[in-house]
Amino acid sequence: MNAKRITALAAVTALALGVAACGGDDEGGEGGAGKTLNVLIGANTQYPDEFQAWQKDISTKFKAATGAEVKFETFASANDELTKIQTSVVSGSGPDVYAVGTTFTPTAYSTGAFVKMGDEEWSKIGGKEKFNPATLGISGPDEQNQVGIPWVSRPFVMAYNTELLKAAGIDKPATTWDELTAQAKQLTKGDQYGLAIAYKDNFDPWKFVWGMSTQAGNPLVDGKTAKLTDPAVQKAYQTYFGWLANDKVVDPAAIGWTNPQALAAFAEGKTGYFLLTTTTANNSLEQGAVKGKWKFALLPTVPPGATSRPANGVEAASILSGDNLLVADYSKNKDLAFEYVKLVTDQEAQLDYYKKFGNLPANAAALQTLASDEQLEPVTEAAKKSVATPFTGAWADIQLALTNVAVQTLPELTKGPLNTGQLDSRIAEAQKSAQSSLDRAK
Amino acid sequence: MATLAPPEQKAPPRPVRRKGVTEQQRPLWLLTPGGLLMTVVIVLPLILALWISLIDLDQYTLRRWVEAPFIGLNNYVESFSSGLLNSIWISVSFAVISTVATVPIGIAAALVTQNKYRGRGLVRAVFLIPYVLPSFVVASVWRTMLQPDGIVNAWLSKVGIDGGLWLSGPRSYWTLILVEIWAAWPFIYLMALAALQSVDHEVHEASAVDGATWWPKLRRVILPYLRGPVLLACLLATLNHINNFTLPFVLFGAPAPEDVNVMPMIVYVTSFQSLRFGLSAAMAVLSLILIAIPLFIYLRAVRLDVHDEGGRK
Known part of the structure; x- marks a missing residue:
């Protein structure tokens, strides 16, 4: 075309x-x-x-x-x-x-x-x-x-490798994002990684950001106002990118993965968690090296940087x-x-x-x-x-703006610690585009 | 009735009149089916696109699109603030670089397969592979090879080079050009080969008689023959590069990295992801105009038409 x-x-x-x-x-x-x-x-x-x-x-x-x-x-x-x-x-x-x-x-x-x-x-x-x-x-x-x-x-859940978790002395899957990051660090050694994440997917990134932010009490849209420059959104992006850039608990190749590629990597049996998957992945998992050694678990519902959900936070386990x-x-x-x-x-x-x-x-x-x-x-x-994600005709645009932040930030993730200044300016740009779309919403 | 007049009466003007008669009597109505088809397939959609670019057509007004508010040139103004200029710059530079790079490759390949030798048919067939593969397949294969842990980086690391990211960030621009060159050079090759075939045998003989060695012969005798067809090929190839949507879309996905946000991509995203049909129509119309201007000047300058009449038109 x-x-x-x-x-x-x-x-x-x-x-x-x-x-x-x-x-x-x-x-x-x-x-x-x-x-x-x-x-x-x-x-x-x-x-x-x-x-x-x-x-x-x-x-x-x-x-x-x-x-x-x-x-x-x-x-x-x-x-x-x-x-x-x-x-x-x-x-x-x-x-x-x-x-x-x-x-x-x-x-x-x-x-x-x-x-x-x-x-x-x-x-x-x-x-x-x-x-x-x-x-x-x-x-x-x-x-x-x-x-x-x-x-x-x-509904989205995460899959985890029962054997790897057991070997690392982890008795149950994480229920907060911070706990997940800590466990991922424990699981990462040699050619084994804590998390499989599809950074290059055209949909996955916004789901993480929306989820973490909603759990922290900011569902991104409040009536006709976009709230993307909120600290909760910033924290969500930092956590999400941080796994690769700062914590190094993700295979560096994940920067080029879409969801099916991340699934395939997890199915090889050398990754602790695969975040964001669903029951349609059953067959692929059962055919992989991970067969019989995996389970589903609820995604964490406590926002990053917290040990419990704030009063206005929502227990959003999935979009x-x-x-x-x-x-x-x-x-x-x-x-x-x-x-x-x-x-x-x-x-x-x-x-x-x-x-x-x-x-x-x-x-x-x-x-x-x-x-x-x-x-x-x-x-x-x-x-x-x-x-539910915010019910507005502008959502398609907001989703696009959130994903765009991830797409443009990818090249920097390989260069070591995340540049938060640049990230903030990208989030501000996304906010502008989300707000202009909300202004048009009828 | 005048044609029935006695021949001796007005002999000189006769041929002129004859010509006038044949021109008038040309059965132009035979063009009607073609004309109608052109109107329905090209003119009407173009007029509609122009109209859509002037109204505020989006998901909210789509259902009663006839009543969508007329907003004059607002969509055009917004296009410029939505990054269209940047996209045009990316598209044009990408297209020109790709064309410039494919010309020497195409001509060299044509020269290599010009003279007869064993296996020439096979070489010619192999040269055409990139061209006959669908763009979608080319992009998918390259996308797989250029993954961070893909085969390209694996090879590079064997010789001690860190490949890095090919599909994100500033380097994506060069990836797009590289893949486009890979897929598009056989077009120049085909056009150059066709031109080479049309060089008279006598020309080769004459230069042999004059004792021309291969380089002067190539530069002063053969290449001038290629000028016209290769220039035409350059024009067509550049337009093809500018309009290529499949390659960047499959290679990088949408939203694309800023460095490869080419014109077709920005129009696609505005239309089918942001659902701003009015705005995207304005972008498409602007792109069309911006490409048409240099194209027009270029066509006038090189006079690709061989007939005088066509050239003047």
């Missing part, structure tokens, strides 16, 4: 309006028979065959229940998804149901193109009560304005991560759409989806049945202790 094509794409997006105005509606008529429901969902590249089978299975069940067909359309990347949403929003036609990532829900909400869930709508899908309450945290700006229906959770389902406002098949949502959020379907793909249920009863699984216990706990 080049500059010209991007321009053209933007223009064509707009052109779609004219084209769609001439186009027909979605399949009309009463009763499910003969109708088709269009569902947009992310492609599963990890388990493509199982994903195909799952789609077929759901189609059959949906047809049996309603007489209508489900047509799945997949998108390969967040960018594809966004383009699809843009064209559909502009043209007022397209998929009836969208599966979108939790952090993307505020952006989707800000387009105003999705059905707000009232009592009637919730009851159509089996009631709001059937969901794990934490998962509803990013469905809308407040209870009266919810658009996102929780579908699956992917509220996973997928929400959204029903398009323009859909002519809203009732069918709700039938579909009900089907895939029911206990049985949720457990089946977990078994196939490792995504935790958003359905509370289904989640409860997994609580007895010892390996999974920290993850289900993280699902309950997940906290």
Whole structure:
């Protein structure tokens, strides 16, 4: 894609309006028979065959229940998804149901193109009560304005190498960030490192910064004000970069790692902790040298530099991560759409989806049945202790600004102790961009 | 009716009139399908992009984009304060350096494969590999090789050099140029080779008869033949470098290090991550204009058109 094509794409997006105005509606008529429901969902590249089978299975069940067909359309990347949403929003036609990532829900909400869930709508899908309450945290700006229906959770936890911890005389995983740093130092010797961290990942860095800062009582956004220059944010960045630059408890190569690369490094069995992972990593871990020697644990919930959480600190074990389902406002098949949502959020379907793909249920009863699984216990706990990132249309930009600080700071991490002056000026720049985005938010 | 007049009456103006008639009677309507297609594919999107660059179109106004507030040139003003100038500088310098570096490599490769020898076909095929590989593959492979613990640094450390970071910080700029050169030189090679093939056999014979040794022959006889095609290749290559999005995107990801925040990247991030469609359209339009100006001057100067008429136009 080049500059010209991007321009053209933007223009064509707009052109779609004219084209769609001439186009027909979605399949009309009463009763499910003969109708088709269009569902947009992310492609599963990890388990493509199982994903195909799952789609077929759901189609059959949906047809049996309603007489209508489900047509799945997949998108390969967040960018594809966004383009699809843009064209559909502009043209007022397209998929009836969208599966979108939790952090993307505020952006989707800000387009105003999705059905707000009232009592009637919730009851159509089996009631709001059937969901794990934490998962509803990013469905809308407040209870009266919810658009996102929780579908699956992917709460973040850390994985640790049981053997290495035992050998270092550590009897239980850290619960505060300071304790984690101390343990990482204990674990680092020779070619063995305390932590595996994906510094070059395009998403991981902001999750750390948001988490530590929220635990210290600053969730980064207060109404229409960005609070990135707060000392809590500074401390978060210093801790995060400090592991590599000052404490030297991370493999220097981690400066080039994305999340899957950090996972692969941990799976080799020479690292104490892998921070920020989730149940979808199970297979990779079980196939690596670390097989049978790893466990999940809750990420620390006490901010760096403290031994207990301050009074206004939040016990944020993970960002509220996973997928929400959204029903398009323009859909002519809203009732069918709700039938579909009900089907895939029911206990049985949720457990089946977990078994196939490792995504935790958003359905509370289904989640409860997994609580007895010892390996999974920290993850289900993280699902309950997940906290939503600020619900604002500006979040995408804030996320970008936070990540940008990390991207631009990377080269300095190899040069020894962190230059805090430079870091502060980068944070100030991020603050400016976050605030300008919040000012535009409607 | 005038054409039916007796030939002896107005003999001299006849050819002129004939010409006028044929020009008028050209079946220009046959161009309609092409013209329509051009309008739909190029002109309309361009007009829309211009319009979008003048309105405040973002995620909040997308749904009713027709009603998005008209803000005149505000997007253009904001473009300049959002780092577009820096991106243009990076893009242009990167493109020019890449082109300048690929020309000698391309011409040398073309000369090497000009004369017949055993295995020439194989060499020619091998030379084309970087060019036929998709940009995405090239970038992924280089990204893997240039990891801090990748194969490049492993080799460098064997000879006692600390490779350091290739994909972050100031050096990323040179990484981008290096990979671009690797992937793009066969284009110059192909164009130079085509030009070499068109050099008449007599020219070679004549220089042999005159007793020209290889260097004077190359400099005074062969290279002048290459001038036109290679200049054209330089122009096209530079434009390709400027518009290359895949390479920096896959090599460095988004957000990119400041040193490789090329124009397509900044437009992409503004459009698809910040969701400021109006602003990104203004950036794209500005980029288009800024590239078009030197391009226009250059095209006038080198007169790539071979026909006089085309040149004058």
